[in-house]
Amino acid sequence: MAQTSDVSGARSANTSSANMNHHILSVLVQNRPGVLARVAGLFARRGYNIFSLAVAPAEEEGRSRITIVVDLDSAPLEQITKQLFKLIDVIKISELDPSRSVERELLLATVKASGPKLADVSTLAEIFEGKIIAVVEDFVTVSLEGHPDKLDDFEDLLGRHGIVELQRTGRVALPKLDRSSRHRSAH
């Protein structure tokens, strides 16, 4: 994802999702009651940290794909994937190296802004190719879809205007088409 130098320079270190110790697991599961609780419970029980989590139905009926960004400071990736794979409902785990995957995330933010400040926010959204979704008297809601790093930068700059409410979806990812990522499957 191309970034201008002034934008990336504004990134704050502690909230950055480009942390080198983060790794992405794309987990294909049977879409059954309690499957998310099983995955989340495993992480809690073994002391593994989840940085972000996104779940939705996958391409095949009865399957869901969970994209988990794990914090590798808490445990070695090998143990995390092996323990995860012991869950009966887990069908396949792909370990996605950030350099060999495409990642996307969606951000919604409501900012207190009116008059000239509204113009500033609007310009910012324009630079980042985001959208103004709603405007009322003193508030504006913007959305931005893109690479999580870009969202980090946008969030930082937006923060100067005072974010009232923020929701990010957590990242979703798939392997890049040009290079194959490592797969771990049941078969």
Next chain:
Amino acid sequence: MADSPATPERITGAQALIRALEHENVDLIFGYPGGCILPAYDPLMDSPIRHVLVRHEQGAGHAAEGYAHVSGKPGVAMVTSGPAATNLVTPLMDAFMDSIPMVAITGQVPTAAIGTDAFQECDTVGITRSCTKHNELVMSADEIPMAIRQAFHIATTGRPGPTLVDIPKDALTNEMEWYWPTDEEVQASLPGYRPNTKGHPRMIKEAAKLILASERPIVYAGGGILKARAAEALRELVELIDAHVVTTLMARGAFPDEHPLCLGMPGMHGNATAITAMQQSDLLITLGARFDDRITGKVDAFAPEAKIIHVDIDPAEQGKVRRPDVPIVGDANYVILEIIREIKELLQGGTRQADTSAWKSKISGWQEQFPMAYEPSEPGGPLKPQYCIEQLNKYAPKGTIVASGVGQHQMYTSQYWKFNDPYTWVNSGGLGTMGFSIPAAIGAKAAMPDRTVWAVDGDGCFQMTATELVTATLEKLPIKVALLNNSFLGMVRQWQEMFYDERYSSVFLDSANVPNFVMMAESMGCVGILVESPEEVGPAIQRANSINDRTVVVEFRTDATEGVFPMVPPGTSNSDLILHPTQSDPTRALQPEPKPIDTKLKDVH
């Protein structure tokens, strides 16, 4: 009209449940009825399946474990919802830690009431999610046969473990069309579950080469040997390569103690030779064991020069504690036989096994120098618990099964009983569940009614689950209980003596006074015998062995000051083991070279 297979047979979910259990060859259920599981207890009356009515649901769970331990078949426990289900949590976790195949069936409030905080409702699948290999809430009668098939399949394949099927009352009372899923349908319903039983051929070759090249090999045999029914294969391998074996707490009996190559139990309370041989070996041939903290001591200092071959059916055990040089994911029996084949091929091809004679003479030197030792009772003094175990063992009929609780008596039994047959030792290894022995012994007796079953218990453990002696009496499952009563929580007392400046906090149970164990036993229909002096020990045991129509409780009044030794203090290296105080301090001789001892005990647990 159509042939009978085409005519659907309509039965209730409860009937389907019992029929499904029959199809899974269940001959015995340990259980306790109640509100939501009531419908299942009605068709059970017409089934050939025997129901053993326990006195507490925890007892049903441990009895199912004991049954599974000795028979290899999955133990089944059936209880109602809410408090009954929560009472099963301890045995489920126990079975999970020790990889015991077990299927629990729990009643649940009707589907319409789920989530309303109904009477005796609890989130059973939520509560048991982390203490089962898998669990499932069935929402309709139709789903019952498949859920039961999946539960048995998952419990008994791969790394065995407990499974649970939670069935709402209306799923039991509603009708369904009976069907029995095929193997293929079960497989298809579990696309994420394909345990690997065959080890990687290249890794197996690699293991064979390492074994032949090793000058100081030790076979580290764990409970996986018993789960894989690999005791025979193990013996063949050991005799082929002429290497010594240690058998972990979970593997006692997997290799005969009387065999000259058996070193016995390693670990925190293992014998000095087993611990030291592992510590100084150059190759640990790890078969179905998991480098538990009670085995390794301080992990960084564990067997520092050893390469590791790690055979385990659970891939997550590979590298969890100690990185293996040769990881092999597969069934222990299959992999051992393959390794034997490879070794034979290498030997036939001219490869020669490294010379292990210096190592073996070193081992026999340790065995002579550091035998298991305790001081006999002084005349008129209290009984030594080790002596009681030796005598129990001496008089035990062939094939006797021993179950134990958790604590000093468990360690004494593992140390001083000579286990020569697999599936004769039943204990709670991973979870360390006090009170395990009596219900587990009842389960073992139910599985093997012709065998003598001794439960070795402490006075703390006994008071947790002794109520199941009523079950033993009324269900005609006569076990024998050796109650080592030292009036203390012995193991905790020992730790307070060694690590808390002899400040004895809440460990005195006063059980020489209250309760009166003999009266307690007799009140539950058992024979109670009190033994206070060494000369009474043998005759009391013989008397107990001669009574086969009633449960017998023999209470031995034992020495409270006796400790379990050797001991590797928690958090320290296996090179720093402490021998029995009566063995003059020769510990340093066990070390390869003098090392500074870390006197600060970190992470005492």
